[in-house]
Amino acid sequence: MPAPALVALAHASRDPRTTSTITELVDQVKTQRPDLRVERAFVQHGAHRGKPDFQTVVDRLVKAGHEEIVVVPLVMSEAFGAPSDIEGALAEAGARHPGLRLQCTAILGMEACFLEVLDQRMREALQDARVRELDALVLAAAGSTDPLANQSVARLARLWGTHHRLPVTAAYAANTPPATGEAVRAFRAEGRRHIAVASLFLTPGELTDRAEELALEAGAIAVSKPLGAHPEVARIVLARYAVGAVELVPV
CATH class of the missing domain: 3.40.50.1400 (Rossmann fold)
Structure with a gap:
């Protein structure tokens, strides 16, 4: 068979x-x-x-x-x-x-191995933006009405932050706060100015466009593309x- x-x-x-x-x-x-x-x-x-x-x-x-x-x-x-x-x-x-x-x-x-893909997409975004310095990261995901699904994103964000020795917070495009713009503004309120946003989405679409728009409006210096x-x-x-x-x- x-x-x-x-x-x-x-x-x-x-x-x-x-x-x-x-x-x-x-x-x-x-x-x-x-x-x-x-x-x-x-x-x-x-x-x-x-x-x-x-x-x-x-x-x-x-x-x-x-x-x-x-x-x-x-x-x-x-x-x-x-x-x-x-x-x-x-x-x-x-x-x-x-x-x-x-x-x-x-x-x-939310597989940990996806962090390798995130890193690659982030390097591409930073190169395009001609950025060499970071002092904070935001991990943007779709968001869910299920708290356990959101907790898995937050765990992945903590793992990513530990790897890069940078503060990282999770943000969501729908259903739950904070949105990407809120997360970026929170870091800026702490005095951080070099904040990049990683897109933990599989494909581009309305959600990724909105998340990127809010992040850039709030002062993010780069937003990566989805995993793809x-x-x-x-x-x-x-x-x-x-x-x-x-x-x-x-x-």
């Missing part, structure tokens, strides 16, 4: 940058595991449409003879009801294909897939 197919599942967006980044990331996954059948798919909702739709991708895989599919949600944190949207999409696919074995993995989450299509992110996608594939094995 062939290995289960891998579907990298993201939320659809009207922003073409989101779709493009997801496509590039899935290409990275394919490069690392050319032996696997890897597809990208989007959960459609409201006015936000994307191609290809998850149900269409599942139909195509079933038609090609795949009986097992591992779905890896391309989600950094459990914000905006993301898990329920994905669970609903999987339930619909399962109902439409009774013999299909579907396994959804954990989200990407980085080989380390692709490696985590494959790590999630490996766990999901094992869970499909009958006991």
Whole structure:
């Protein structure tokens, strides 16, 4: 029996940058595991449409003879009801294909290895801004109504700060304070003037644009780009897939 197919599942967006980044990331996954059948798919909702739709991708895989599919949600944190949207999409696919074995993995989450990607994106931002000195960092994430999800961002911020021996605070683009602008102003109130903001987002979009705008208005000297299509992110996608594939094995 062939290995289960891998579907990298993201939320659809009207922003073409989101779709493009997801496509590039899935290409990275394919490069690392050319032996696997890897597809990208989007959960459609409201006015936000994307191609290809998850149900269409599942139909195509079933038609090609795949009986097992591992779905890896391309989600950094459990914000905006993301898990329920994905669970609903999987339930619909399962109902439409009774013999299909579907396994959804954990989200990407707040992995410590993502700090390496953050560092690279930050170096790029500092080089573009011609900045050589920092005295504080802000780690910007989406934010969630789930306190545990926000706590995981705060823990990652503390780890990052310890690594760089700089004060770091977490900031959020939605649902919970502080916003990036508030975090930057709080550091400036302490007398710090060289404050950079790292974007702990997977793809660019409205949230990242707003977080960057608020940070720069408050006096940040640089704001990094999202993690994007980085080989380390692709490696985590494959790590999630490996766990999901094992869970499909009958006991």
